[in-house]
Amino acid sequence: MKSSEKNSMIKTAFGTVAFAGALLALAGQAQAAATIVINNVNAAGIGFNDSTPATPVGGNNGTTIGQQRLIAFTHAANIWGATLTSTQPIVINAQFSALTCDSASATLGSAGATSTFRNFANAPRTNTWYSYALANKLAGAYLGTANAAQINANFNVNLGNTGCLDGTHWYLGLDAAHGNDIDFVATLLHEMAHGLGFQTFTNGSTGAFSSGYPSAWDYYLTGSATGLTWANMTAAQRKASALSVDKLYWAGPLVTAAVPSVLRQGQPGLTISGTNAGTAAGVYAVGEASFGNPVTKTGLSGQVMPVVNADGSLSLACDPISGSAALAVKGNIALVSRGTCAFTVKVKNMQDAGAAAVLIADNAAGAPAGLGGSDSTVLIPSVRIEQAAGAALLAQLGKRTRTASGVVALLNISGTQYSGADAQGHILMYAPSVYASGSSVSHYDTTPFPNQLMEYAISGDLTHSVIPPEDLTFRLLQDIGW
Structure with missing residues (x-):
């Protein structure tokens, strides 16, 4: 039997569109098929120890912000504890601290294995790195230092403050009814998964294995x-x-x-037709939004109307529109550009102007990714289209009147490939x-x-x-x- 070896910690981040002192205290323990121990490493008065009074919310009966955060963490740990199987306790060091953010986006949390191991007893593959918690499970023994934390987890203490995803706060309820705030339980589940091994330890930016071995x-x-x-x-x-x-x-x-x-069978697509479609006519791939009504098999059809700047370029749509611009998109499918502000802001502005749907043209070449974000007040569908598709549409839309374009878009789901x-x-x-x-x-x-x-x-x-x-x-x- 080869001796086990360990490697250094890797962290991953859970971000929005874009999951202090070392006062060590046992905060909670989740037990089921696996036991998860949560170590609160925040200093007094900070993060999980924040004594600010709080009103119970969504099944979370804590009476301070810190208590509610710990209760939510234990709730998420119970979900994972009931799902996993391991004879070894899974120990998580958890804290709130200042993470990267600005007014429009934020890193919600970061988490990862504190160490990785290879060539331990019962390892399924030789010379292969496994996350600490998984290695312990497979070995049936606690590797390294007894009861050492296998996962470090860190969460953004400034969320919702000015300059950090302004106005969007942690929702600490246990019922997922977060509205326009960020569901802390979902973020916890995500970050714990990283610590459990939902990550590679290979360097993706260089392609180099960690210490010469794959994960x-x-x-x-x-x-x-x-x-x-x-x-x-x-x-x-x-x-x-x-x-x-x-x-x-x-x-x-x-x-x-x-x-x-x-996953849903069928993928979203955009079909362009109409008397003025010209060379823009055809079928295009799109990236779906994670907010608003989804694209359906029945589909939604309408004339495309662009929102443009004084120089004729596509608007970023970061501000509300009115007058002739609003009249143009009312009841139609608005075409705007990606950039500067959140996707939810752009689509909400178009919805407020009466648009039936929104096409967001990418500002860089490449296949269109999805549109991230969360806003329960956005109801209309929206998709991202390729930069080249946006340019082709804008060229044909030069023939439009103030209220009609003769360029028709159909957004629908088709085919048998899973989304x-x-x-x-x-x-x-x-x-x-x-x-x-x-x-x-x-x-x-x-x-x-x-x-x-x-x-x-x-x-x-x-x-x-x-x-x-x-x-x-x-x-x-x-x-x-x-």
Whole structure:
């Protein structure tokens, strides 16, 4: 039997569109098929120890902000504890602190394994890194220092303050009724999954294995351009596949088998026609929004009307519109540009002007990703289209009148391919054309419908389930050994 070896901590981040002192105290314990121990490492008066009075909300009966945060954490831990199986306790060091944010976006949390292990007793694969908690489960023993934390989890203490996703706060209820705020339980479930092993320990920006060895994750992460898993690619091939947009998928058998029971059959698309469509006529791929009404098989049809700046370029639609601009989009499908403000802001402005739907033209080349964000007041459907598609439409829309364009858009669902999966039924992984540290590779893509817990950006319609028929998170963890 080879001795076990460990590796350094890796962290991943859960962000919106875009999940102090070392006062160590046992805050809570969740018990079921696995025992999860939560260590509150915040100093007095901070984060989980915040003594600010709070009114009970959504089944959370805590009377201070800190108590409610701990109760929500224990609730999420109970969900994972009832789902996992392990004879070894799973210990999480948890805290609130200042994380990256600005007025329009925020990193909600970060989490990861404190160590990784290979070549331990009962390891399914040799010379392969496993997250600390999973290694303990597989070994049937506590590796490293007894009762050491296997997961570090950190959450944004400034959320909702001026300059940090202004006006959007943590929702600490246990019922998912978060409205326009951020569901803390969903964020907790997401971050704990990372710590349990929902991540690679291979460097996606360089393609280099950690200390020369692959992660358990890398045996299922597959690039369609090569047909190889990351475990069998060269570093250069791994680096390229991390930027391949829609050509990186998960080949694990349990996730793939569950895709038909979780993801919608049929993919969204945009068909352009009409008397003035000209060279813009045709069928286009789109990225769906995680907010508003979804695109349907029946579909929605209407004339496309652009919102433009004085120079004729597409507007960012970050401000409300009125007058002739509002009259033009009323009852029609508005065309605006991506950039500067949140997708929800753009679509809400168009909805307020009376638009029936919104097309958001990308500001960079590449296949259109989904539109992240959450706003329960947005009801109309919206999609992202490629930069080239937006330019082609704008060129044809130069022939429009003030209220009509003769360019007709049909948004609908068609085909048999599952939304968020490739043609063979493998769920796609997040591989944007610009590498995003902490987000790329170690998340599902943004295109699955319904939205999945382990997409890189939180969605407003998430449930608190981690299993089919709602979610594929646990199936992936089972693929790697859970």
